[in-house]
Amino acid sequence: MVASELKKIERTTMVRAPRSRVWRALTDVGEFCVWFHADTEEKAFHPGAAINMLSTYEGPCYRMKFTIHVVDMVPEERFSWRWHPGTNPAGEDLSAEPMTLVEFHLEEAEGGTLVTVVETGFDRLLQHRQARVLGENEGGWQAQMASLERYLGERE
Amino acid sequence: MRLSRGEPLSIKELARGTRMTRQAVTKHLHVLAGAGLACSKRTGREQLWSLHQRRLEEARLFLDHVSRQWDERLESLKAMLEGTAG
Numbered sequence: 001m002v003a004s005e006l007k008k009i010e011r012t013t014m015v016r017a018p019r020s021r022v023w024r025a026l027t028d029v030g031e032f033c034v035w036f037h038a039d040t041e042e043k044a045f046h047p048g049a050a051i052n053m054l055s056t057y058e059g060p061c062y063r064m065k066f067t068i069h070v071v072d073m074v075p076e077e078r079f080s081w082r083w084h085p086g087t088n089p090a091g092e093d094l095s096a097e098p099m100t101l102v103e104f105h106l107e108e109a110e111g112g113t114l115v116t117v118v119e120t121g122f123d124r125l126l127q128h129r130q131a132r133v134l135g136e137n138e139g140g141w142q143a144q145m146a147s148l149e150r151y152l153g154e155r156e
Numbered sequence: 157m158r159l160s161r162g163e164p165l166s167i168k169e170l171a172r173g174t175r176m177t178r179q180a181v182t183k184h185l186h187v188l189a190g191a192g193l194a195c196s197k198r199t200g201r202e203q204l205w206s207l208h209q210r211r212l213e214e215a216r217l218f219l220d221h222v223s224r225q226w227d228e229r230l231e232s233l234k235a236m237l238e239g240t241a242g
């Protein structure tokens with residue numbers, strides 16, 4: 001595993017469409033829902049908005065709820081949001097977990113537009129999850145020690 | 157990374173036989189440690205590093221999954237904009 005992947009996932013693709021068209025596909029809620037396979041009652045993305053969505057992607061995530069917290073929108077250049085990545089088919093409460101930051105960057109290229117998506121913050125998320133697991137184990141040990149103490153106390 | 161074989165190793169031992177500098181190895185280890193996937197302890201004059209195998213494997217699966225999701229979404233975006241199926 002490359003350690004830098006813990007910090008960042010980055011993908012770039014060339015789309016044969018003008019930058020303005022790609023921008024619309026990313027930031028018009030209706031168009032976004034088509035390619036992202038999602039459904040929402042909200043009408044528009046804007047910085048500071050929290051957009052609740054349902055996944056329409058076939059599979060274990062079908063009808064899974066997720067929220068996009070819009071950070072920044074620079075027309076035809078950058079669109080960014082925070083969210084809880086991955087799948088959560090059991091609908092766990094993730095509100096205590098650090099969110100990752102997703103950024104789309106658009107760049108004009110010959111014959112189309114370069115679309116780059118960068119997602120960062122996995123190290124903080126993983127750190128949080130490790131701490132939670134460690135906390136749970138500690139709780140386990142504390143419970144066992146308490147039970148041992150009770151047992152020893154009873155025998156005295 | 158050789159640490160995943162198990163025993164704790166020093167930075168010097170880790171950098172040996174790779175094209176990475178000690179500084180690069182140190183940087184990687186600090187990233188892993190920051191995510192709770194590696195830890196170090198000082199024994200005498202040396203600092204030895206170990207990896208948390210199971211956690212690292214879980215992290216790898218999670219990140220692979222998230223990466224694959226992005227690949228699929230970008231494919232889908234491309235298909236929509238270029239007017240091909242999808």
